[in-house]
Amino acid sequence: MPTSTSIGVSARVRGFTYAIRNIVAEAKKVEATGRKVRYLNIGDPIPFGFHTPPHLIAAVEKAMRDGHNGYTSSAGVESARNAVANEYTSRGMPISADRAIITSGTSEGIELTLGALVDAGDEVLVPTPTYPLYTAVLSKLGARAVFYRTDPSNNWQPDLDDVRRLISPATRALVVIDPNNPTGAIYPEATRRALIELADQANIVLMADEVYGDLAFDGPAPLYGALAPDAPIISYSSLSKAYLAPGWRGGWMAVGRTERLNEVLAAIKKLADGRLCSPGPMQFAVEAALNGDRSHQASFVRELRVRADLTVSRLNASPHVRCVAPQAAFYVMPQVLLPQGKTDEDFVLGLLRNTGILCVYGSGFGMPADQGFFRIVYLASPDELSAIYDDLVQYVDHFVGQS
Numbered sequence: 001m002p003t004s005t006s007i008g009v010s011a012r013v014r015g016f017t018y019a020i021r022n023i024v025a026e027a028k029k030v031e032a033t034g035r036k037v038r039y040l041n042i043g044d045p046i047p048f049g050f051h052t053p054p055h056l057i058a059a060v061e062k063a064m065r066d067g068h069n070g071y072t073s074s075a076g077v078e079s080a081r082n083a084v085a086n087e088y089t090s091r092g093m094p095i096s097a098d099r100a101i102i103t104s105g106t107s108e109g110i111e112l113t114l115g116a117l118v119d120a121g122d123e124v125l126v127p128t129p130t131y132p133l134y135t136a137v138l139s140k141l142g143a144r145a146v147f148y149r150t151d152p153s154n155n156w157q158p159d160l161d162d163v164r165r166l167i168s169p170a171t172r173a174l175v176v177i178d179p180n181n182p183t184g185a186i187y188p189e190a191t192r193r194a195l196i197e198l199a200d201q202a203n204i205v206l207m208a209d210e211v212y213g214d215l216a217f218d219g220p221a222p223l224y225g226a227l228a229p230d231a232p233i234i235s236y237s238s239l240s241k242a243y244l245a246p247g248w249r250g251g252w253m254a255v256g257r258t259e260r261l262n263e264v265l266a267a268i269k270k271l272a273d274g275r276l277c278s279p280g281p282m283q284f285a286v287e288a289a290l291n292g293d294r295s296h297q298a299s300f301v302r303e304l305r306v307r308a309d310l311t312v313s314r315l316n317a318s319p320h321v322r323c324v325a326p327q328a329a330f331y332v333m334p335q336v337l338l339p340q341g342k343t344d345e346d347f348v349l350g351l352l353r354n355t356g357i358l359c360v361y362g363s364g365f366g367m368p369a370d371q372g373f374f375r376i377v378y379l380a381s382p383d384e385l386s387a388i389y390d391d392l393v394q395y396v397d398h399f400v401g402q403s
Contacts, residue, residue: 012140026349027358037356038388040377043181043330044246045300048379052245053296056285060248063284072277075269076102080252080286087290088254092226093235099255099265102286104278105246106211106238109253111137113207113234114173116267118143123170127158129333129365129373131181131209146171147366152324152335152373156185160194167198173205174198179212179221182365182375183333184308184326186216193227200231205264208235211251214242214297216328217305230258239282241329242297243289248282304330307378307385314389320400321393330379333362336372339402343369350399355391 027037039047046052068077075081075098084100103109110133118124120142126134128147135145146166149159163174176195178187187195199206208224225233238251255265308326315323315334323334336347344361351357362373378385 012142023348023352023358023360023364026352030352030356035356037352037358038380038384039358040380040388041358041360041375043241043377043379045241045244045330045379046246049381050244050300050303050379053243053289053293055292056239056243056245056288059285059288060281063281068280068284070280072102072280072283074272074275074277076100076252076278076286077280077283080283083287083290084252084254088223088225088235091223093223093229093233093254093256095225095254095257099257101253101255101268101272102278102283103238103251103253103272104249104275105240105251106209106236107133107251108249108275108278109236109251110134110207110209112268112271113205113253113264114138114141114143115271116264117172117205121170122172123168124173124175125163125166125171126175126366127177127180129182129362129367129375130175131177132364132366134175135366143172144170145366150180150183150185152183152322152333155324155327156180156183156333157187157191158195160191160198163195163198167202167204171202171204173207174202175207175209176224177209178224179210179216179328180331181212181329182331182360183324184329184331185324186221186327189222189227192222192224196224196228196231196233199233200228203232203260205261206231206233208233210235211237211241212329213237214294215301215304215330217301217308218327221328225254225256229256232256232258232260234261234264239285239289242300243285244296244300245282245285248285249279250282250285251278252286304378306382307380308332310382310385311376311378311389314386314393318393318396320396330377331375332378333365333373333375335362336374336396337400338370338372339400342399342402344372344374345369347372347399348374351392351395354398355395357388357392357395
């Protein structure tokens with residue numbers, strides 16, 4: 001007779017959390033009551049009326065019609081890898097095509113790298129706030145995320161002394177997200193050089209998450225690898241953000257030319273073999289993106305800047321909210337004054353249930369729950385954002401008034 005006993009799952013799942021997606025379950029409950037939910041939790045430009053450039057769509061369509069619908073090389077199609085190598089070389093980080101790997105978005109590149117680098121008990125330095133993929137993957141691998149501080153009172157810049165203090169014999173990598181998700185910060189060159197030097201001297205990998213580099217408001221951000229081509233740097237980017245194709249899962253990594261990374265590169269390729277390849281037809285858009293027309297980026301960045309300015313001005317008009325102005329991308333991480341005993345999650349869930357506005361609580365990005373940080377994705381139209389901020393500020397007044 002069949003048993004009713006539940007089948008257990010691995011211990012690693014208990015530590016695997018991803019707040020950006022997990023909170024959607026709460027939003028669905030709110031929608032089930034008949035209330036409209038305004039989703040400001042996921043950085044996907046497509047639902048907000050932005051469109052993938054036609055020449056990228058044409059490249060994928062042509063690839064499909066030309067029969068490129070089977071498996072590809074696990075490292076990616078040659079044209080895409082050449083385009084990545086040429087792009088990085090032209091921007092000051094010289095690499096050959098055999099050091100470029102095409103991945104299923106930036107996320108897979110990060111996971112492949114961490115899988116190649118860390119064993120159980122090893123440590124990786126990640127910023128706080130951080131993008132939760134890093135902590136989720138490290139938890140799955142049995143490794144430890146060690147948080148270094150970024151300072152909201154200093155435009156979310158990294159605390160270099162904190163980074164220096166936290167590097168230990170167990171440290172395997174230093175993660176830098178610049179331009180930053182979730183804060184929209186960009187680090188000045190002196191800070192970048194200092195981070196590179198810390199990784200170089202410790203002989204650890206600097207994982208440079210640079211997916212928002214082309215969405216900086218004052219022009220594309222320089223590559224980390226251009227500042228020190230022989231440092232142990234691996235850079236990550238994708239079609240998702242600056243090329244408005246997040247669902248295609250077309251990403252890449254560029255492994256620095258130093259021989260110190262040769263063993264890491266070989267391990268990444270070995271792991272990549274095990275997952276066969278990233279989506280084949282979409283890889284043919286990489287060459288079209290990197291070698292083709294990028295005029296859409298200028299208009300996209302202009303639109304983002306308008307929304308960023310609106311967001312900061314409206315939120316900072318409230319005496320109960322502090323908001324550091326972003327310098328890139330489409331994220332901001334404000335701080336609300338919490339009543340005693342309340343957490344950031346209390347605020348975000350209350351905001352959702354009372355107004356239908358869905359943000360993500362700061363503790364989902366590694367911030368202390370009692371500090372009141374939350375992340376907003378400001379991709380909606382200015383008119384829609386203005387109405388959202390009317391409701392958000394009104395709820396803040398109510399929430400703070402509970403104390």
